Amino acid sequence: MPARPVPPRRRLPREQRARQLLDVAWALVGEEGTDALSLGRLAEAAGVTKPVAYDHFVTRNGLLAALYQDYDQRQTAVFEERIGKARAQLRERARAIAGGYIACVLSQGREIQGILAALAGSPELMEVKRRYQQDFVARCAEWLGGFAAGGDVPEAGYWAILGAAESMSEAVAAGSVEQAVAEVELERLIVSTVKRV
Numbered sequence: 403m404p405a406r407p408v409p410p411r412r413r414l415p416r417e418q419r420a421r422q423l424l425d426v427a428w429a430l431v432g433e434e435g436t437d438a439l440s441l442g443r444l445a446e447a448a449g450v451t452k453p454v455a456y457d458h459f460v461t462r463n464g465l466l467a468a469l470y471q472d473y474d475q476r477q478t479a480v481f482e483e484r485i486g487k488a489r490a491q492l493r494e495r496a497r498a499i500a501g502g503y504i505a506c507v508l509s510q511g512r513e514i515q516g517i518l519a520a521l522a523g524s525p526e527l528m529e530v531k532r533r534y535q536q537d538f539v540a541r542c543a544e545w546l547g548g549f550a551a552g553g554d555v556p557e558a559g560y561w562a563i564l565g566a567a568e569s570m571s572e573a574v575a576a577g578s579v580e581q582a583v584a585e586v587e588l589e590r591l592i593v594s595t596v597k598r599v
Contacts, residue, residue, distance in 0.1 A: 420458050423448055424472050427465060428513055436516035441465060466520050467530045473514055474534045477506040478541075485545055492549040492593055499545065500567070500588035504581060507571035515575060538564055546596050559595045566591050 414422065426448040430439055440462055445455040459465040484498035507514055521527040539560040547554045570588050573579040579587075 416458075419450075419454065420468075423450075423455060423458055424468060427469055428472075428510075431469070431513040431516050432511065436466075436520045439465065463524055463526055466517060466527055469517050470521060470527075470530055470534065473506075473510055473517065474537075476509075477502075478537075480506050481541065492546070492596055493589070495545050495549070496589045496592035496596070497585070499542065499563075499592060500585045503567040504571050504574055504584055504588070507575055508581065512575065515572065535564060546592070549596050551597065555596055559598075563592055563595055 423444060427439060427444050430443060430447055434443075441455040441459060442452055444465065445452045448455070455465075459468055481499065481502045484502045485495065488494040488498040518531070521531045539557065542560040542563055543555070543557075546560075566588060570579065570584045574581050574584045
């Protein structure tokens with residue numbers, strides 16, 4: 403089913419237009435897949451001219467990077483909310499991270515998997531993904547570092563948590579593992595990674 407075009411173009415402030423274009427791009431990825439995503443197709447589905455889409459994203463890679471950034475911002479907000487509600491205890495923080503990571507991936511559905519696959523296809527886009535991964539690792543150090551018995555968790559431990567979170571989320575999204583089971587296993591892995599120090 404093709405993405406539904408929006409009503410005729412009207413002049414929107416730049417920020418609102420960018421939001422509209424991102425929302426239409428997410429819908430296109432969900433309905434037609436990442437391979438069908440181009441700035442021309444986006445402009446058509448959004449009811450704007452091609453120059454408008456190009457002005458916002460410049461290239462297809464720019465659009466993919468913007469979609470990943472959009473996802474990451476929502477993911478960060480979910481984590482901040484969950485961590486803010488969690489008591490300052492290791493298990494509570496681990497539960498907030500595990501549940502937050504999986505919930506974010508599921509909220510974006512197969513669309514984020516397509517974006518991640520596209521990111522892997524370009525060195526420029528892999529650098530974008532790597533930056534956001536490094537941010538996640540740094541946030542984990544902030545959220546969990548104080549609970550390590552021997553001082554702090556080695557950075558490799560936080561990368562292991564990220565790898566497990568990515569794999570577990572993919573398994574849940576694919577229907578291979580139930581969400582509740584995945585959250586419990588990821589929470590256990592986080593706790594054991596922090597406690598082993």
